[in-house]
Amino acid sequence: MKFNLEVAVTEWRRKMRSRPGIEPGHLLEIEENLRDRIDDYVGQGMPEKEAFDKAVGKTLADPDELSDEFFLAGRARQKISRQAQFIAMAPNYMKLVLRNFIRRPVFTAIHVLGLIVGLSCTGIIGLYLHHELTYDRFIESADRIYRLGMNFRDQQYSLLPFDHYMESSAREQSAQAEAIANLPGVEAAGQFYMDTDPVYLRNNDRRITSEASLYTNTPSGFHNIFQLDFLAGAPENFVREREAVLLTDRIADQLFQEVDDYSELIGRAILIRERAFVVQGVVRDLPDNSHLSFDLVARVDRLETWGARTYVKLTEGTEMSNTERALNDQIGAIIPSLERDELFGGLYMLPLTSIHLTDDQLYELRTAGNTRLLWAFGLVGLVVLLVTLTNYANLAVAMNAHRDREIGMRKVLGARSRQISVQFLFESLVLAVLIFPLVLLIIDLILPSFGNILGVDIQNLFFQQWSFALLALTITFMICLLAGIYPAWFLSSKPIGKLFSKSSFISPDTSFPVRKVLIAVQLAMLIGLISTTILVHSQLEHLQNGDPGFQAEGVMYVSNVPLDDIPAFRSALATVPGIEKTGVGNPLVNEPFNQLTWKIEGGNTIFNDSYTLYMDYDALETYGITGVRDSVLFTDYPENAFLINQSAAEKISRTEDVPMEDLVGRTLIMEPEFEREDGSFGVPVTIDGIFRDIHLFSFRYSVESYFIQLSKTQTWVSNIVVRYDPRSTGEVMAAVEELYERLDAEEPVLIEFQEELLRERYSSEESLQFLTRSLSILTVALALIGLLAFTAFLTGLKQKEIGIRKVLGAGYSDLVRRFTSEYFVLTGIGMLAGGLASFYLVGEWLGEYAYRIDITPWPFLGAGLLVLVMIILMVGLVTLHASRRNPAEVIRSDQ
Amino acid sequence: MASKTLVAASSKPMVLSILSHGKSYGYQIIKNVESITGGELEWTDAMLYPLLHRMEKEGLISSEWVVLENGRKRKYYSLTPEGKKVRAEEQQQWARVNQAFTQLWSGNAKLEIG
Incomplete structure (x- = not known):
């Protein structure tokens, strides 16, 4: 083959171009040098091929040395320290932050709002936990x-x-x-x-x-x-x-x-x-x-x-x-x-x-805190934080997918991946600084009503103590950093080439599915929270709707009436329109009080679980307490009478093997350990009847042995029980207060309503319900909005794909199915993980209750279905919106 | 062959001095160096071009592309005023060194030895 100089030089140039450090300008100069040399050699009579080979050898004895020398020449300027570089770049980073915020106001707002809400929630929960865990620590030593x-x-x-x-x-x-x-x-x-x-x-x-x-x-x-x-x-x-x-x-x-x-x-x-x-x-x-x-x-x-x-x-x-x-x-x-x-x-x-956190002390000064409730609060706080984090990370990656080219350009211009990471982390920090005051403000606004619902006065320590403010700022920084790490890593680690290829982000071949894992974790938490909310709600309904076994509606207690005035006061009450009946006796809603031991005379088993109530016959009737199987307890009214409840009767008949009906007339010994002066033991009483079980305490406890000591005139207690027509509550209350004023008593009157007292039995459960319900709504909203924005972004990127699919004949339903299909699997995984966690935790909680609902699969399936439906609706709507665009336009544009 | 350090130290004043005779281009500079030293100094492109670029960046020389009659292009370098000043300084320094060696090697140098 004949040697062609031009071809050889072109080939040489191509080879040289691939060397790093040699710029086109340099290369042209060297090429001219090469050509001059060849001309000289040929002028000396050398054949062209030989002249070329010799010139190439002479011109560039060592190409690597050349590129190294050029590199050094290019970097003749002074080296800049990394810190100085960052400070020099900070205004640029800042500009980029603002530009990216302004360019997509809606998505950015959602993004930032999610973070603010999540952090505020966590802050409030943190303050509440701190409040509960530092009881009495303010006292010196x-x-x-x-x-x-x-x-x-x-x-x-x-x-x-x-x-x-x-x-x-x-x-x-x-x-x-x-x-x-x-x-x-x-x-x-x-x-x-x-x-x-x-x-x-x-x-x-x-x-x-x-x-x-x-x-x-x-x-x-x-x-x-x-x-x-x-x-x-x-x-x-x-x-x-x-x-x-x-x-x-x-x-x-x-x-x-x-x-x-x-x-x-x-x-x-x-x-x-x-x-x-x-x-x-x-x-x-x-x-x-x-x-x-x-x-x-x-x-x-x-x-x-x-x-x-x-x-x-x-x-x-x-x-x-x-x-x-x-x-x-x-x-x-x-x-x-x-x-x-x-x-x-x-x-x-x-x-x-x-x-405060010991809950089995009799006559405690203040209702004890509930450790389990605190754990629940902590757990839910963690879930909210995790959802916020995953949401933020997901959205950040999606929103920054558009910035592939920006990052590509910066890398080409010499930015190292470290600098790109720094840029993203810097954005996170700017965000933290911007949202921190907002988070504190929201906490301050919400805290009082939050405390009101839970019945505590929580101090906003973030505004009161520097250390707390500093801690909050540090945590905000860390959360923002944590949320920024994944996008920073994701976007900075990609090689330059990929950044310029078509939307590498949405290509299905991303081998490490961090994003999918994040979504699955989020779905698991959502489903877990929703099913927990459903179960807590049904248990509370179960507790509140349970029949306590006595009249609750239209019953009020009037206390503090001086003992001597009670008969006259009751006669006065009887004339008040709306009042149906009054009696005197112990209130039926109470914290546990002192129990007494007892046994049946002649029996061997001593029980230690009895509570004794004192009342008169009118109170018994006012409460609507009846005999077993609604039998009538009394036809005539002796001066005193003693009743035992069905549970106690069943206990005796079981241990002593006597039929329940035969117990009336038998003798019961109260406090059998107590030695009397005459040498006998305990206080004997005769059973005059058996009454249907009432739930004296919360449904959390099973019914134990309750006794009622009846007398025509009750001198032990001074609580007046009033049954009235619930339609005239206001008038009745006003009349009672007026009558009491007329007594000119030394102490103020105390009026309590039976229904309210019954509700107070379940204040801890209500707190839990409030917590799970409000936070699951919030978390679901957060996660859905995040997912919505995320999907909108994805489909935005997939416009072209959607357009091409439509051109090829895909219908809306095909598209929707295609884009929602991955969520079926993810929801399934979420349902399994979230459901199991919820099943375990709620099971533990329900174990404390003597009366509880059965856990069925339905709440879990329901929660999963709910989440799935919401996702499909959302993704479907977004896809539908995206697919409405004219495919001709979408495909034409290059982005 | 001159040692590498000597080549490195002398390359910059050498280029300045060659260009003080008028504008020139890379290959010509290499050839001039070769001929004026009788082949004692053989410069490579790998050394010369980066040096030229560095000197240009330092403002000692300036360059221009010239299109020749045969259509080929050539990059010519010439001294800037700054370059002339530096060349003069370099000349003094090297002249002094040269003078010192000439005296030392002439045999009639007056040295205090011993």
């Missing part, structure tokens, strides 16, 4: 303070009885406190009694109601332990002066509206229950997350109660168990009567900081 409790029968009492119960003298009471204070390791001991009946406080002519009055006979110990914050007055005076009282600032403001300076109140006299006290201090109201809550602290010599709340503060370094042992060793010196009591099971010490 809270970790050294304990409350004493007593095991008695099978119950745990949150207070200690006095040696002679109600009849204990002031001296006996303080001796008990002193004996405890003298135990080794005890720094201080204090006793108090909390009166939660409403009482009148009087300052001359002004009269206000106090709902919680604390009386203490050990002011020194009390002050040492609780360290109240004195706004005026001195603790020494409270400890020293008799008849001293401390008012909280809240109650002082009400009682002395005209006084601005609290110190003017010191020495003023007020009346509590018609008894005079001298104000010796104004203290700051305790925060809401305290198991204690009071309007005033009054100093008295003797507590008018059968037992006192008893607290101790240990000296530093003292082991709690040592003091607890000493406490029980010396029980004979502290409460002598308990030492001989068979039912007494020892004293124990409960740490102050665990009081």
Whole structure:
């Protein structure tokens, strides 16, 4: 073959071009050099081929060396440090952020809004959890303070009885406190009694109601332990002066509206229950997350109660168990009567900081928190956060898919993938800074109503403490970074070539399906949340709609009527239009109270599960309590009668093998361990009838043995039970209040409605329902909007594909089916994972209830179907919208 | 053959000096260097072109593409005023070095030795 110089040079040029570092301008110059050389050699008489080969060898002995030299020449400028580079680039990054925000306002708004809502939710849940978990920690050295409790029968009492119960003298009471204070390791001991009946406080002519009055006979110990914050007055005076009282600032403001300076109140006299006290201090109201809550602290010599709340503060370094042992060793010196009591099971010490989350203490001061509910809150908070994160990441990738070319260009211009990542992370950080104030503002706006529903006063610590604000900012940064990592990695790691090829993002061959995993996780969480919501809702319905076995509608309690006035008051009530019947007896809705042991006479089994109610025949009728199988209990009314419930009757008939009908007339021994003076044991009562089971407590507990002690005139209790026509509730209430005013009683009236009390039984369940319902709606909305925007984006990118498919004859339904098909599988996976999690958690929760719904597959299938339908509707609509466009136009454009 | 360091050190003043005689192009410069040193210095393209580019960037020389009668193109380099100044400085420095060597090697150098 004849040698062609031009062909050889072209071939040489092509080879040279592929070398990095050599630019076209350089190459042209070198080529001219080559040609000059060849011309010289040919001029010397060399053949063309030989001249070419020699010139090539001479011109570029080492091509690599050439490119290296050129590279160095190109980088002759000074090297810039990475930080300086970032700072120099920051305005550019910022410009890109704004440009991308402005270019797609709707998608960006959805994107950012999702993040804001998710973060606000998490913030609120975080604050609530913090509130619940830091009960009583505001008290100084809270970790050294304990409350004493007593095991008695099978119950745990949150207070200690006095040696002679109600009849204990002031001296006996303080001796008990002193004996405890003298135990080794005890720094201080204090006793108090909390009166939660409403009482009148009087300052001359002004009269206000106090709902919680604390009386203490050990002011020194009390002050040492609780360290109240004195706004005026001195603790020494409270400890020293008799008849001293401390008012909280809240109650002082009400009682002395005209006084601005609290110190003017010191020495003023007020009346509590018609008894005079001298104000010796104004203290700051305790925060809401305290198991204690009071309007005033009054100093008295003797507590008018059968037992006192008893607290101790240990000296530093003292082991709690040592003091607890000493406490029980010396029980004979502290409460002598308990030492001989068979039912007494020892004293124990409960740490102050665990009081709130311990829920089995009898006569607890404040309804205990529910640990399970807190776990639920934490879990749901996590789910919301995860949905927010996945949503954000998904959308970010989808929205930035358009930026393939931007990134491609930047890479061509020398940006390293690290710089691209930095760009995306920078965008996340800008976002964090922008949304942070918004998140805080939303939290501040929503927190009060959120707290209202849950019945707590949550403080917005983000606005109150720097450390919390800083923590929130850090978390926001981290969440934004976390949400930005996936898109940053996804977009920066692609090789340049791919960035310019047609929409690499939507091509189906993406080997690692991070996006699909994210969507499946999201669907699982959605389905889990929805099915949990359905189950919690049905259980609550089940609880609330259950028949308690007594009249609830149109029943109210009127309390605080002086005992002597009750007969006259009832006759007056009888004349009020709308009132149908009144009686006197224990309210039927209650927290568990003290149980008594009992047995059937001659029987061997002693039961320890009885609750006894006291009432008159009218109350029995007002409550609508009937005999077993609706039988009539009484035809004539003896002075006293004793009824047992069906559950108790069944227990006896089972253990003693007697038919239930034969039990009427038999004798029951109450407190069989109790030895009487004549040597016999217990208190005998004759069974006069068996009544149909009532649910005295929440449906969470099964029915135990309930007894009713009936009498014609009830002197044990002073609650008046009123049955009225529910249509005239307002008039009846007004009439009752007016009649009560006429009594000119010393204390305010207390009116409660049976139905309301019944609802309060399930406040914890209602909280859970509120939580799951509101957050699942929110999460579903978040996820759906995210998915919607995501799908809209995808189909936007697939315009051309859709156009071509349409040209080839695909109909709408084909398209919709094609684009929704992947969701069937993902929803299936989500249903399995989410359903299982929900099944397990709800199962655990339901296990606590004596009366509960059965878990069927339907809630899970329903939740899955709901999610699927919503997705298909959404994706379908978006696809439909996209496929409406004229395919000719879509295919013509190059993007 | 001159050592690599010497080639590197002398390349810049060499180019400046050649161009001080008038404009020239890459291949011509290589040939001139070869002929003026009697083949002692043999420059490669890999060395020369990046050097030319660097010097251009430093503002010592300027370049222009010229189309020849046969249609081929050639990139000519010439000194800028700045380049002339630097060349003069380089000349002084090298002259001083040269003078020192000439004296040392002449045999009548007055040195204090020992």
